[in-house]
Amino acid sequence: MTLSIRLDKSLESRLNTLSLKTHRPKSFYVKEALEKYLSELEDIYVALDRIMESDREFYTSKETLEILKKNKH
Numbered sequence: 001m002t003l004s005i006r007l008d009k010s011l012e013s014r015l016n017t018l019s020l021k022t023h024r025p026k027s028f029y030v031k032e033a034l035e036k037y038l039s040e041l042e043d044i045y046v047a048l049d050r051i052m053e054s055d056r057e058f059y060t061s062k063e064t065l066e067i068l069k070k071n072k073h
Contacts, residue, residue, distance in 0.1 A: 005030070 007015065019026045051058070059067065 015026050015029060018024075018029060
């Protein structure tokens with residue numbers, strides 16, 4: 001699949017510099033970045049789905065710290 005994107009000047013410059021320094025095509029880095037981003041995003045949605053389907057209780061970080069302090073002794 002071929003994909004066209006528009007990059008701002010700063011991002012374009014960074015991508016060009018990296019490509020020149022490493023002798024790899026810009027498409028290599030765009031593909032790598034997209035794969036990593038999509039993987040992270042998919043993980044987030046899996047976690048959110050599990051949270052929404054769960055009937056377990058959830059605690060805020062403050063509540064968790066309080067519970068840990070109480071159970072420390």
